[in-house]
Amino acid sequence: MLFELSPSRQTLALVDCNNFYASCERLFNPSLNGKPVVVLSNNDGCAIARSNEAKALGIGMGEPYFKWKHLIETQGVKVFSANFALYGDMSRRVMATLQQFTPNIEIYSIDEAFMSLDDLGIVDHEAFGRDVRRTVLRHTGLPVSLGLARTKTLAKVANHAAKKVPRHQGVCVLLDDAAVRARLASIPVGDVWGVGRRKAKWLNDQGILTAEALMDFDDRLIRKHLSVMTLRTVFELRGIACLGLEAAAPFKKSIATTRTFGDEIRDPAELEAAVCSFTALSAESLRGQGSAAGGMQVFVETSPFKPDYYANAVFGDMCPPTSFTPALMGMARRLLARICRPGLSYKRAGVVLMGFVRADAEGAGLYEAPAQQEKQGRLMEAVDRLDGDVFWAREQLSDGLHLKQARRSGRFTSRWSELLQVC
DNA sequence: TCTGGGGTCCTAGGACCC
DNA sequence: TCTGGGGTCCTAGGACCC
Numbered sequence: 001m002l003f004e005l006s007p008s009r010q011t012l013a014l015v016d017c018n019n020f021y022a023s024c025e026r027l028f029n030p031s032l033n034g035k036p037v038v039v040l041s042n043n044d045g046c047a048i049a050r051s052n053e054a055k056a057l058g059i060g061m062g063e064p065y066f067k068w069k070h071l072i073e074t075q076g077v078k079v080f081s082a083n084f085a086l087y088g089d090m091s092r093r094v095m096a097t098l099q100q101f102t103p104n105i106e107i108y109s110i111d112e113a114f115m116s117l118d119d120l121g122i123v124d125h126e127a128f129g130r131d132v133r134r135t136v137l138r139h140t141g142l143p144v145s146l147g148l149a150r151t152k153t154l155a156k157v158a159n160h161a162a163k164k165v166p167r168h169q170g171v172c173v174l175l176d177d178a179a180v181r182a183r184l185a186s187i188p189v190g191d192v193w194g195v196g197r198r199k200a201k202w203l204n205d206q207g208i209l210t211a212e213a214l215m216d217f218d219d220r221l222i223r224k225h226l227s228v229m230t231l232r233t234v235f236e237l238r239g240i241a242c243l244g245l246e247a248a249a250p251f252k253k254s255i256a257t258t259r260t261f262g263d264e265i266r267d268p269a270e271l272e273a274a275v276c277s278f279t280a281l282s283a284e285s286l287r288g289q290g291s292a293a294g295g296m297q298v299f300v301e302t303s304p305f306k307p308d309y310y311a312n313a314v315f316g317d318m319c320p321p322t323s324f325t326p327a328l329m330g331m332a333r334r335l336l337a338r339i340c341r342p343g344l345s346y347k348r349a350g351v352v353l354m355g356f357v358r359a360d361a362e363g364a365g366l367y368e369a370p371a372q373q374e375k376q377g378r379l380m381e382a383v384d385r386l387d388g389d390v391f392w393a394r395e396q397l398s399d400g401l402h403l404k405q406a407r408r409s410g411r412f413t414s415r416w417s418e419l420l421q422v423c
Numbered sequence: 424t425c426t427g428g429g430g431t432c433c434t435a436g437g438a439c440c441c
Numbered sequence: 442t443c444t445g446g447g448g449t450c451c452t453a454g455g456a457c458c459c
């Protein structure tokens with residue numbers, strides 16, 4: 001049997017910050033309250049967060065800036081370059097507040113967390129939700145919404161309702177079977193967590209339009225035409241928990257640093273410097289989780305919106321696996337040399353680390369003398385403590401990371417270097 | 424003129440093996 | 442007309458999420 005088939009008795013809450021990045025900008029600039037606010041992606045390319053007022057103007061998620069730029073003049077839209085240092089810091093404050101209610105939380109993304117409510121002795125779930133909401137607002141100034149339900153997928157549904165249905169005022173409890181069914185009937189199948197555009201289209205073609213219809217659909221057809229993941233989603237809609245709370249942050253299996261450049265790069269030395277910067281950032285994150293990388297991918301790309309598009313990627317093996325930045329940079333440069341064609345203007349590049357082993361595992365650094373290894377480790381620790389204020393020599397050539405960020409707000413909460421325009 | 428970044432997982436298909 | 446079959450491993454590409 002694939003799954004335990006009895007309905008779940010657990011209770012989960014999904015806490016989600018409302019329009020997170022836009023709310024963070026408002027926090028330090030109250031004059032933005034009530035006005036449409038949009039936060040842009042790197043290079044000020046497209047919208048990645050919108051206040052409710054901005055959504056009401058029809059500015060879509062991921063919509064390119066140039067398409068709605070005119071609304072700045074006509075509708076008074078306030079626009080900001082992404083300030084990930086600020087958002088990361090605010091996220092940590094929100095999560096710390098949630099952890100005061102229970103240590104059993106799963107930080108799912110920068111602005112979302114699942115809380116296990118079992119063992120808390122909650123009698124009135126609605127009142128509990130309101131308490132969490134009030135407390136987070138008081139501690140951080142950020143508005144959140146809560147959805148309470150028996151499974152993660154239903155908690156997502158409840159959270160959606162908490163945001164969209166005014167009478168819920170940010171808290172929706174969905175524990176009763178009849179209430180679940182009624183709610184699912186009002187939700188388009190494409191809005192269900194785990195059902196993307198492609199699966200929604202297939203389901204619509206089968207006559208499945210709502211989450212309720214998906215809940216009642218044929219398991220065998222789901223398994224045959226979609227995937228086991230989608231079948232899990234269907235079970236979760238039925239109140240049968242297939243996805244557990246993952247309290248410990250899982251080890252990443254790959255770590256990538258990639259950027260689209262604000263201005264295209266023609267000079268191979270500059271491209272190399274940028275790739276070295278990406279390597280240093282990925283390596284820092286790698287050491288942060290105590291891993292060493294056994295593999296690396298480097299890729300480059302010209303603008304896909306121009307003729308003579310060129311994209312290429314190459315893999316290399318690190319033997320033994322390492323987290324030592326100079327060794328990783330050396331590999332990155334060798335790989336880049338194999339795919340970088342002179343004369344082209346590059347718009348995007350990236351470094352992906354993979355094939356991780358624990359940094360202290362046997363085999364990691366097997367061929368380095370122990371004294372050498374220890375020296376390298378101490379050096380990297382010292383570098384990481386300096387928190388981005390150190391530049392590797394080859395990075396310096398890159399003059400930052402070639403990002404355009406015309407409208408970034410101040411670093412209200414961070415001492416991070418102004419030079420490194422990354423999260 | 425101007426279109427993000429960082430992840431995970433599944434599936435299909437080929438190579439290879441017995 | 443013709444075909445063994447089943448297993449594993451790897452990779453590329455797709456789909457999805459925030």
